[in-house]
Amino acid sequence: MSESHEIDERLFLRSVARAFAVLEVWSAEPRALSLGEIAKAAGIDKSAAQRICQTLVGLGYLERAPGGLVPGKRALDRAFDYLRITPLIERAAPVLATLRETCGERVDLSLFDGTTILYALRLQSRREAFFATLPGRRLPAFCTSGGRACMALMSDAAVDRLLSRSDLVARTRKTLTDPAAVLEKVREAREQGYACVMEETLLGEVVVAAPVTDSAGRPVAAVHIAGTLAEWSEAEFRRRFAPHAIAAADALSG
Template identity: 50%
Template sequence: MTSSGSDFAAERADDPLFVQSLARGMQVMSAFQGVERPLSLSDIAARTSITRSAAQRIVHTLRKMGYLRLTEDGRGFLPDLAVLDLTYDYLRLNPLLRRASPALLELRRNVRERVDLSIFDGQRMVYAARMQSKREMFFATLVGNTVPTFCTSGGWAVMAHLPDDEVDALLRDADMTPLTPRTLTDPAAIRDQIALARENGHALAVEQILMGEVALAGAIPGSDGRPVAAIHVAGSLSEWQPEDFRRRIAPVVAEAIRSIRLL
């Protein structure tokens, strides 16, 4: 669920530059995060904690601007094409993605498995570049899809580059709902994986977010040395043993990260 309007008002009451009406509009757009069906005005009002009349005005404005559309049956609303315009601008103007694209293409040609770049955003890793293999599900292939930091190879690789107190805070506040029967939810076990990632320079995750999948990731540091993203390669356990996957994939992931840092 998105943050409520009252929460925003309380947090920004002392900020003279904060535009409350714009914030409410962005809350309406954020109401669609994670939903699996169109939202009615009542749904949007409930998910954003704003009044139905305010939701109606905001939705009307967003429809006029091309960010929302009414469904064919007239019973709900969905994001519209203008959202993709913003996504395209984000991707093409992001300096990291511009630098990383050649390395990701070369990595994909080399390994012939799925290659992703995800951006670190606290409790989640957000996929910003995806180069698919032959076995994928629709939603798993989309840019913008997110996975929890606490249980993914990219998240472990990123946390391996963070101070222990930040790792502790991330794990303390994480919603550790398991995604598979093998998802690690014990903080001590997760810390063990982070320690291995520090030792090896990469993280290996087996069936943490998808059964039958093995994934290896390395963190991409920013200019200040803090991790900002991760490159990960995913393969099928029907084709790979985890340690064979590590031996094959770890060196080329490390090389891809080195090439990005040199650009």
């Protein structure tokens, strides 16, 4: 995913890393897990798993449940800290609310992180029952509208590097997995100022997205507007909503 910058291993705390490796087990296996399962999935022995889990339960980051252990409520506190401290989130909330009212479709703010995007704010549309539309969801950048919008602000070489580090696996039968094809879409987004993705993460879904930059002009996030092909044609959706996405993203940039 994102290895940040090769950390000096002399200052690396193995026990801390193993504790987080334990917490991360549930992202691949979302159910109550036993000590043995945790140990195997995290690549540690049962003794270490025992010590780590006891500690994490004591701290509230894991909870005992019928059938084993599950993530604890403390995880929500840490996420809240992140959302509260990040100025972009605070600025984006009212902008997205307005956008949602104007457009009537689902609008999202996603954060650009390495080879992925991460939904931070999501305002569902009235008609769509939100299921699995929770903040914190992470998707690959290469096949999402927000990801491509962000890539559009990078050089072709940087886009190539990102794509080469990505796991280019198709999520639907329409997902583009050829790096050259993705790059072509990124170039189109660069020219238009927004990206449009059709059914590449969810069949029947059309999404336009515009990039949000930091003060140095680097892409850090994207504003998405998502609709369904049951109600819109691609051309009509682009024409109608792309300008709004761009305007909102601009308001949040810099």
